[in-house]
Amino acid sequence: MNPRVNIYLNKLQHNTEVLVRECNAVDMNVAAVTKVFCGKAEIAEAIIAGGVKYLADSRIENLYKLKDLPLEKILLRLPMISRAKETVELADISLNSELETIEALNKAAVELEKIHKIILMMDLGDLREGIFDNEELKKVLLVIKEMKNIKITGIGTNLTCYGGVIPDNENLGKLLETAKVIETEMGYPMEIISGGNSSSFHLIEKKGIPVGVNHLRLGESIVLGYETAYGERIPNTYDDVFQLVAEVIEIKEKPSMPIGTIGRDAFGKVPTFEDKGKQKRAILAIGKQDIGTHEVLPLDKEIEILGGSSDHLIIDLTHCQKDYRVGDEVTFNLTYGSLLALMTSEYVYKNYIK
Ligand SMILES: *Cc1c(COP(=O)(O)O)cnc(C)c1O
Numbered sequence: 505m506n507p508r509v510n511i512y513l514n515k516l517q518h519n520t521e522v523l524v525r526e527c528n529a530v531d532m533n534v535a536a537v538t539k540v541f542c543g544k545a546e547i548a549e550a551i552i553a554g555g556v557k558y559l560a561d562s563r564i565e566n567l568y569k570l571k572d573l574p575l576e577k578i579l580l581r582l583p584m585i586s587r588a589k590e591t592v593e594l595a596d597i598s599l600n601s602e603l604e605t606i607e608a609l610n611k612a613a614v615e616l617e618k619i620h621k622i623i624l625m626m627d628l629g630d631l632r633e634g635i636f637d638n639e640e641l642k643k644v645l646l647v648i649k650e651m652k653n654i655k656i657t658g659i660g661t662n663l664t665c666y667g668g669v670i671p672d673n674e675n676l677g678k679l680l681e682t683a684k685v686i687e688t689e690m691g692y693p694m695e696i697i698s699g700g701n702s703s704s705f706h707l708i709e710k711k712g713i714p715v716g717v718n719h720l721r722l723g724e725s726i727v728l729g730y731e732t733a734y735g736e737r738i739p740n741t742y743d744d745v746f747q748l749v750a751e752v753i754e755i756k757e758k759p760s761m762p763i764g765t766i767g768r769d770a771f772g773k774v775p776t777f778e779d780k781g782k783q784k785r786a787i788l789a790i791g792k793q794d795i796g797t798h799e800v801l802p803l804d805k806e807i808e809i810l811g812g813s814s815d816h817l818i819i820d821l822t823h824c825q826k827d828y829r830v831g832d833e834v835t836f837n838l839t840y841g842s843l844l845a846l847m848t849s850e851y852v853y854k855n856y857i858k
Contacts, residue, residue, distance in 0.1 A: 505788065505853040505855070506681070506749060506750060507748065507749065507750045507751065507783060507790045507853045508748075508792065508854070509748055509846050509853070510746070510857055511547060511746055511855060511857060512746075512858055513549075513857065514690060515745045516550045516551060516623065516742075516745045517553050518574070519554070519725075519742055520534075520553075520555065520556060520726050522548070523738070524556055525710065526705075526708055530713055531718055532699075532708065532713065532718055533696075533719050533720075534555075534719075534720055535698075535719065536552075536721060536722060536723070537561065537580065538551070538566060538723075539580070539723065539842055540724070540844050540847065541843075542566060542725055542744075542847050542848060543568075544569060544847075544854070548570055551573060551712070551726065556575070558576050559576075559577050560580050561579065561580060562580040563845045564580070564590050564591065564594060566819050576597060576599045577597070578596070578599070579591055579594070579595035579599065579725060580598060582601060582633055583598050583609065584686075585602065585605055585608045588608035588609050588611070589616070591747070592609055592612040592618055592620045593616065595619040596620075597620075597623060597696075598620070599623045599660060600623070600625065600632050601624070601625045603647055603648075606639075606644075606648060606651070606654060607647075609622070610651040612680065613653035613654065614653050618653065619638070619653055620654055623658045623659060623660045623696055624644070624658075624659050624660070624686065624692045624708060625661065625830065626659060626661050626678075627661070628663065628676075628679065629667065630669040631666050631674065632662055632667070633662060633668045634661060634662065641686075642685075644687070645690060647678065648690075649689070653813045656686060656693045657694070657695050657696055658696025658698060658719065659686060660696070660699075660719070660721075661679050662676070662700060662701065662702055663700045663749075664700070664732060665725040669736065670703065671699065672707070673712065676707075677700065679697060679717065680697065680714055697717045698717075698721060699717035699723050700720060701723065702720075702722050702725035702730070702732040702733040703731065703733040704720055705733075706736070708720075709731070714783055718721065724775040724840050725738060725741075727746065728745070728746075728838070728839075729742055729841070743837060744837050746843040746846075747837060748790065749835050749836075750788040750789060750790040750833070750834055751785050751788065751789050751829055751834075752786045752787070752829070753789045754787040755821070757782050757784055757785075760777060760780040760813040762777060770813040784821045785820060786818070787817070787819075788818075788819060788834055790813035790816075790852075791814045791816050793815065793851065794849040794850065795846060795849075796841060798841030798845055800838060800839070800842045801839070804824060805833045806823045806825065808823070819834070
């Protein structure tokens, strides 16, 4: 069925095993981040087989799908107060930075007769989520101490997301110092010191992760085989676990320049063109509704992507060796953005391959 995403579950398990082995070798546990594939349980199972300790997702809807899988679940995005009860029901652990929210979680946990574990998020300079100064931290701790159904199970940070700040010994060192402050105040040890996402993996490869950081939340590095601080391939991993297959619905020789007065395109932008003479152009049945404006990478290197609209991707086949016909399939490797969009699109068939 086209268009489809082929999902090679064995390759995914392999990538997971490679990353888990490297992390375990330096006493780190891995939480696999499932949001890029919308928390689909079939895919999460391959990751569990790869040996991760936790599953983590940003969306409550995805935690529903993961509900029956045996590992502890982490809610990655700061919880919404309006959904505190679902958070406690579906997540064993949630990431938090706001006292009002933690109070709502405590209330829900009392009602549900559960202990809810939280990881306090610290902002070490990337300026997305996290408590920013130590005064606020101390105030928050004093209040949490009185909560019967909340346990601070750890501390965490998120880097290279908004600000592009790269994890290093200095910022992660600060995380460890803050963990000591919390331990002293609360009187119990932090079980999880979560040193970030796939952008922290480069420190593991260089054996440069500060001792004591014992947890990473890995998404992109598992599914695409890239570390994300410098965009390097991780050795011995697959970058083609997920591939897009789209079908040719038109092939014609056409000029490279549109004919007539140029106004706006389907998305309100005024397009510009370079005259490259006549081209052999094809239209694929996949569009911005499925891939957004993100990049897809044709396996046939002689294909050039010209553009598209909501429902179409227009490609240039002029320089291809292969003689493409209407009805042929074209295969692409994916980037994080296009994978996220394709998995989210209900118009794209998900083809699980064992
Ligand atoms: C998405 C997310 C991750 C995973 O990031 P990757 O770069 O895909 O490894 C980790 N932590 C949080 C809080 C996230 O939202």
